[in-house]
Amino acid sequence: xxxxxxxxxxxxxxxxxxxxxxxxxxxxxxxxxxxxxxxxxxxxxxxxxxxxxxxxxxxxxxxxxxxxxxxxxxxxxxxxxxxxxxxxxxxxxxxxxxxxxxxxxxxxxxxxxxxxxxxxxxxxxxxxxxxxxxxxxxxxxxxxxxxxxxxxxxxxxxxxxxxxxxxxxxxxxxxxxxxxxxxxxxxxxxxxxxxxxxxxxxxxxxxxxxxxxxxxxxxxxxxxxxxxxxxxxxxxxxxxxxxxxxxxxxxxxxxxxxxxxxxxxxxxxxxxxxxxxxxxxxxxxxxxxxxxxxxxxxxxxxxxxxxxxxxxxxxxxxxxxxxxxxxxxxxxxxxxxxxxxxxxxxxxxxxxxxxxxxxxxxxxxxxxxxxxxxxxxxxxxxxxxxxxxxxxxxxxxxxxxxxxxxxxxxxxxxxxxxxxxxxxxxxxxxxxxxxxxxxxxxxxxxxxxxxxxxxxxxxxxxxxxxxxxxxxxxxx
Amino acid sequence: xxxxxxxxxxxxxxxxxxxxxxxxxxxxxxxxxxxxxxxxxxxxxxxxxxxxxxxxxxxxxxxxxxxxxxxxxxxxxxxxxxxxxxxxxxxxxxxxxxxxxxxxxxxxxxxxxxxxxxxxxxxxxxxxxxxxxxxxxxxxxxxxxxxxxxxxxxxxxxxxxxxxxxxxxxxxxxxxxxxxxxxxxxxxxxxxxxxxxxxxxxxxxxxxxxxxxxxxxxxxxxxxxxxxxxxxxxxxxxxxxxxxxxxxxxxxxxxxxxxxxxxxxxxxxxxxxxxxxxxxxxxxxxxxxxxxxxxxxxxxxxxxxxxxxxxxxxxxxxxxxxxxxxxxxxxxxxxxxxxxxxxxxxxxxxxxxxxxxxxxxxxxxxxxxxxxxxxxxxxxxxxxxxxxxxxxxxxxxxxxxxxxxxxxxxxxxxxxxxxxxxxxxxxxxxxxxxxxxxxxxxxxxxxxxxxxxxxxxxxxxxxxxxxxxxxxxxxx
Numbered sequence: 001x002x003x004x005x006x007x008x009x010x011x012x013x014x015x016x017x018x019x020x021x022x023x024x025x026x027x028x029x030x031x032x033x034x035x036x037x038x039x040x041x042x043x044x045x046x047x048x049x050x051x052x053x054x055x056x057x058x059x060x061x062x063x064x065x066x067x068x069x070x071x072x073x074x075x076x077x078x079x080x081x082x083x084x085x086x087x088x089x090x091x092x093x094x095x096x097x098x099x100x101x102x103x104x105x106x107x108x109x110x111x112x113x114x115x116x117x118x119x120x121x122x123x124x125x126x127x128x129x130x131x132x133x134x135x136x137x138x139x140x141x142x143x144x145x146x147x148x149x150x151x152x153x154x155x156x157x158x159x160x161x162x163x164x165x166x167x168x169x170x171x172x173x174x175x176x177x178x179x180x181x182x183x184x185x186x187x188x189x190x191x192x193x194x195x196x197x198x199x200x201x202x203x204x205x206x207x208x209x210x211x212x213x214x215x216x217x218x219x220x221x222x223x224x225x226x227x228x229x230x231x232x233x234x235x236x237x238x239x240x241x242x243x244x245x246x247x248x249x250x251x252x253x254x255x256x257x258x259x260x261x262x263x264x265x266x267x268x269x270x271x272x273x274x275x276x277x278x279x280x281x282x283x284x285x286x287x288x289x290x291x292x293x294x295x296x297x298x299x300x301x302x303x304x305x306x307x308x309x310x311x312x313x314x315x316x317x318x319x320x321x322x323x324x325x326x327x328x329x330x331x332x333x334x335x336x337x338x339x340x341x342x343x344x345x346x347x348x349x350x351x352x353x354x355x356x357x358x359x360x361x362x363x364x365x366x367x368x369x370x371x372x373x374x375x376x377x378x379x380x381x382x383x384x385x386x387x388x389x390x391x392x393x394x395x396x397x398x399x400x401x402x403x404x405x406x407x408x409x410x411x412x413x414x415x416x417x418x419x420x421x422x423x424x425x426x427x428x429x430x431x432x433x434x435x436x437x438x439x440x441x442x443x444x445x446x447x448x449x450x451x452x453x454x455x456x457x458x459x460x461x462x463x464x465x466x467x468x469x470x471x472x473x474x475x476x
Numbered sequence: 477x478x479x480x481x482x483x484x485x486x487x488x489x490x491x492x493x494x495x496x497x498x499x500x501x502x503x504x505x506x507x508x509x510x511x512x513x514x515x516x517x518x519x520x521x522x523x524x525x526x527x528x529x530x531x532x533x534x535x536x537x538x539x540x541x542x543x544x545x546x547x548x549x550x551x552x553x554x555x556x557x558x559x560x561x562x563x564x565x566x567x568x569x570x571x572x573x574x575x576x577x578x579x580x581x582x583x584x585x586x587x588x589x590x591x592x593x594x595x596x597x598x599x600x601x602x603x604x605x606x607x608x609x610x611x612x613x614x615x616x617x618x619x620x621x622x623x624x625x626x627x628x629x630x631x632x633x634x635x636x637x638x639x640x641x642x643x644x645x646x647x648x649x650x651x652x653x654x655x656x657x658x659x660x661x662x663x664x665x666x667x668x669x670x671x672x673x674x675x676x677x678x679x680x681x682x683x684x685x686x687x688x689x690x691x692x693x694x695x696x697x698x699x700x701x702x703x704x705x706x707x708x709x710x711x712x713x714x715x716x717x718x719x720x721x722x723x724x725x726x727x728x729x730x731x732x733x734x735x736x737x738x739x740x741x742x743x744x745x746x747x748x749x750x751x752x753x754x755x756x757x758x759x760x761x762x763x764x765x766x767x768x769x770x771x772x773x774x775x776x777x778x779x780x781x782x783x784x785x786x787x788x789x790x791x792x793x794x795x796x797x798x799x800x801x802x803x804x805x806x807x808x809x810x811x812x813x814x815x816x817x818x819x820x821x822x823x824x825x826x827x828x829x830x831x832x833x834x835x836x837x838x839x840x841x842x843x844x845x846x847x848x849x850x851x852x853x854x855x856x857x858x859x860x861x862x863x864x865x866x867x868x869x870x871x872x873x874x875x876x877x878x879x880x881x882x883x884x885x886x887x888x889x890x891x892x893x894x895x896x897x898x899x900x901x902x903x904x905x906x907x908x909x910x911x912x913x914x915x916x917x918x919x920x921x922x923x924x925x926x927x928x929x930x931x932x933x934x935x936x937x938x939x940x941x942x943x944x945x946x947x948x949x950x951x952x
Contacts, residue, residue: 062719064592118541121915210686210916211771238920239772243538296686296715437595440686444714 003310029392037303040394047456053310061296068293070102085271088313097265100333102264106257123213135255159198203237256443269330277323286356288334303365311459331411341411341460360409361425372424392417402466491911506866516870523932529786536918537772544769546578561747564789571743576809578740582733590727599689608907611731665705679713753799760834764810771917779841787935798942807887817887836885838899847879849899860949
């Protein structure tokens with residue numbers, strides 16, 4: 001028996017190492033978890049047996065589809081979400097006007113015209129200007145980064161600059177490498193224009209590609225001239241790189257109808273599950289209702305919006321009215337400039353002191369892992385994190401126990417400098433950037449069980465934060 | 477020490493189980509391996525330090541690109557491969573005319589026009605007819621398989637039939653599931669036409685998609701009418717399926733310029749490393765030089781062609797002239813109807829008795845695993861398999877030791893009924909069908925080290941089969 005036991009221990013240790021590598025913590029249940037165990041179990045059980053979230057996401061993805069800022073589809077999504085909140089019995093349902101910008105992609109193409117003709121797969125970047133009707137035809141110079149661009153000297157003048165900087169594969173400890181690599185998408189056009197380039201291409205920001213283009217926003221800032229900017233696939237970037245490294249001149253023709261149409265009106269969607277005792281105290285939950293103009297915006301960020309809608313309906317249906325108010329906010333215009341998040345912070349400046357916490361889910365609807373938490377007052381953040389760790393022990397049954405300090409989520413980030421405790425609803429991240437901003441961010445990538453688990457986590461967390469005696473981040 | 481040892485054993489057993497699951501055999505070196513160990517080591521070492529195969533594949537993929545039957549690009553590829561064989565010092569280099577068919581895709585599009593407008597991603601299937609210029613506009617009916625189509629009765633009449641049959645994920649024991657799922661691509665148009673459908677769509681035959689369409693050939697056979705047939709992505713098939721399951725009528729417009737232009741001439745490429753003692757006895761190695769008209773045909777089947785070209789050059793450069801002749805054959809028109817393989821069997825009917833073995837690599841250029849072997853005379857196949865297992869012990873250092881009985885490869889399959897021992901060069905198969913017949917079958921998917929390992933395996937095997945005293949499949 002000893003030997004058998006020891007052998008099992010060997011395997012067990014392997015499993016423990018794997019568990020530790022995924023960052024699962026071993027927090028011990030504290031007073032909050034003890035007080036809310038039965039309600040948490042009810043919420044989680046109900047979430048895991050409800051199809052509400054999946055049905056809602058199906059409508060958003062299949063019947064409305066993608067919904068870029070300024071589009072009719074986004075208007076329909078906003079109208080639909082408001083109607084759902086009303087139908088589900090929420091209070092104070094309304095939209096809050098947000099001035100956004102309207103950028104329209106139009107038709108676009110990219111073709112290698114020398115040394116041979118070959119269409120390439122391309123997506124213009126959000127906010128890019130277009131090309132003349134016949135396009136821009138020029139040779140390509142390939143650089144890996146800013147240093148290589150600098151070393152070109154005058155070599156980029158009159159050329160198309162291609163930033164071919166690979167995003168590393170997902171690493172469970174280091175994360176995605178997105179933050180490091182995305183800078184070429186954001187700044188590439190400005191950097192290339194400073195060197196006299198006529199257009200800028202970036203390798204799509206992803207570690208996995210099946211000839212998959214990834215769009216996303218870019219910024220000209222103080223660029224000397226606004227040149228067209230677009231993403232090509234990993235495959236096409238690598239092909240051009242291999243050919244130019246062999247001394248072959250690759251000439252491309254890029255055509256883009258892309259146009260900035262200036263300001264347009266959109267709206268944040270708001271609805272509340274009003275608190276019984278302290279309705280003026282608010283726990284915000286939500287996602288962003290806009291998406292890119294490709295795919296269905298299923299993970300980015302249909303899932304986040306639907307988790308919030310389904311969470312308040314679930315609590316309402318269970319008759320679980322918390323002491324404080326849970327406010328659903330579905331922000332608009334996140335992708336193209338965080339317009340909804342910034343506007344919310346302005347419009348609600350006078351009640352931010354009453355914002356107990358503001359959380360967003362904008363990392364996809366994969367298996368839930370836990371929460372990130374941030375606050376400009378570090379001692380309040382630490383205290384909040386400890387309370388969250390206590391609460392997360394209730395989520396062990398859905399495999400979500402992580403609490404990490406120092407980060408929130410995009411649309412709640414404008415509330416952080418105002419002293420609000422902001423939170424990011426975090427999920428297993430290995431696949432997110434495979435689909436992010438692509439035609440492949442579609443409903444089939446959302447696992448129905450994982451979506452339910454996300455609702456379980458968000459509804460449980462929102463309910464406890466809105467109901468527990470002490471305010472998050474403060475001592476009892 | 478005992479405990480430590482036992483714990484290690486636990487982990488070791490896990491590793492053994494994993495190794496066994498991948499099908500690695502534990503053959504023991506026999507007389508052939510013993511006789512050829514030093515030559516095999518020389519060949520393998522040389523292959524692992526040569527960039528020749530990668531350089532050649534780069535030219536085929538980047539400078540020539542995809543090369544569908546009947547295209548100018550295929551003509552260029554044939555001319556280039558012949559020139560390489562001559563440059564590398566091969567004998568009897570020539571092309572052998574093959575009548576193929578010329579099918580041209582042209583422009584194509586698929587759009588959901590109701591209940592909302594949304595472009596879908598589509599690739600016409602090879603040999604499909606086109607649509608009228610304005611396309612075909614009709615509602616979709618979705619079926620999983622032949623039974624569901626049958627149950628529709630008249631329900632497919634005037635409709636577009638979508639076969640939404642998922643290919644299972646790759647399984648290291650069961651393989652890819654491609655063979656079972658591809659029947660809808662092959663037969664779907666005929667089956668749908670028999671039920672009065674106006675067009676046929678199939679879910680792309682793949683287990684992984686990033687909105688990735690997979691083309692491939694189809695056959696009308698005795699269909700009552702030839703209706704257009706195309707593949708849509710997994711994502712679009714699933715979207716239509718979800719919508720129709722909710723009772724929503726989905727109407728599509730399909731436009732396809734696709735046209736069969738009738739017979740055209742192409743050619744197999746042939747070149748030899750002539751044998752010193754029995755030049756009339758032949759070991760065939762090769763791949764198919766044509767590809768689909770998307771991507772670069774890197775794994776399918778640029779890799780196979782290049783392995784053969786690089787193998788004979790390597791042996792020539794090492795001064796290793798075998799007793800028998802190694803004949804490189806690069807078959808044409810495989811994708812659209814195995815034209816080159818069939819023609820070779822006809823043209824060489826009078827020397828097939830002298831074909832010691834005929835092997836093709838058409839499973840990609842991933843990490844090599846070993847060989848499949850087939851022969852209509854089972855006792856010769858068994859004898860050959862035993863000899864191959866002996867030889868494969870020499871390849872342990874590149875991780876390739878598998879020998880499996882009862883299967884060869886497409887272009888050598890017409891030789892099997894003639895009594896020739898046919899062989900398939902086999903590689904790790906988990907990713908092949910992710911890229912197969914797609915715009916993503918590109919050079920970046922080929923690992924340079926794995927390509928070298930494939931050359932090592934093919935060159936070693938070809939040399940030994942062409943040089944060993946006994947003929948493959950015969951007793952000493």
